[in-house]
Amino acid sequence: MQRLTPMGAMILSLLREGDMHPYEMVRLMRVRRDDRLLTLTNGTLYHTVARLQRAGLIDEVGSDREGNRPERTTYSLTDAGRDILIAWLRRELSTIDRPAEFRIALAEAHNLERGDVLQSLRSRRVALDEEHIAYRDGLIDARRDGVPEQVLVEYERQEALLEAELRWLDALIARLEAEDLPWGPAAFPNSERYRAQRKAAQQ
Template sequence: MKKDAVDRLTPMGVMVLALLREGDMHPYEMVRLMRARHDDRLITITNGTLYHTVSRLHRAGLIEELGIDREGNRPERTTYTLADAGRDAVVAWVRRELPRIDRPADFRIALAEAHNLERDETVDLLRARRSALVEDHARHRDGLRGAREKSVPEQVLVEIERQEALLHAELRWLDSLLDRLEAQAVPWGPTAFPNSDRYRAQRKAAQQ
């Protein structure tokens, strides 16, 4: 996988490629699935942005056209499939972003798509993230303590106090997740999803 292809991926691009790992789709189905899954928690979803993203991914050779549907009175819909390069790009992007602590918005998407990695690799990347979080938490904790010892006014420390609390909470959550992953208490990996009735119904509704 070429590094520049991964560098050019947007969060929307990653999510489109991840959707196509589930099966071939047209952009209208992608939009409906994203909204049904409340992915707008992570990114802003508009038809225009998604169609533009699909076009860019196609030009980059990460997805391929399968054909055009002209059923009934519906507008023409082009169905896309994931190219091998696109499959590799999702994995490479998640590998890059999962251990990083300096891009929290991208981390949320990497975490949402981390199931595209195998369990052992996910654990290794999250442990790397944990090490970085421990260091960052220590800096905030020690800095806060030092500032208070110097009688720095509390009102100028509230942001640091909040960040220290968030880092502490994330470390507790991450330790819990790592315990569950290592105990294999959570199904994991690209093939771990059952082809459930709920999933099939969701896909069918998005295709209408």
């Protein structure tokens, strides 16, 4: 499978919304505050676009020049790009040892159908539960053996974080199962907020 970086995944996700040129991608990512998830620079984005094109994951579909602005090349998502994005999202949603990738996969999980998301999150829950039990039991054993509390604070924090994530994950899975959470690629494109974001990014 072609290796996909987090930036590559975000670009492919953008192109699922429609054809775009890199300048629009950058602006739209900034409007949506995607820079909270990864370092966003023009150079990195343009380099990633070129790499995705060489890999056959995106295609040029045209170029235009407006006024004195540089020529802008517009890209479209290929079938291969769509397939690798879906595979990446499924994998990263279910994996617990890459937290940065998981945040991006969660932010872009709306590109998957509800059933795909549920399957990946249920797999994630199993792995999280196993890790939480290991930390919880480790704390119990350490305290029984008289390990000083001051050397257990990091261990204690991680056990608490895992417990909190399990509660959050259970709530999300329940909302998805009950279908009271609108979901899927077609759930938001016609919203006023979405249209305003696209318009602002195209200026």
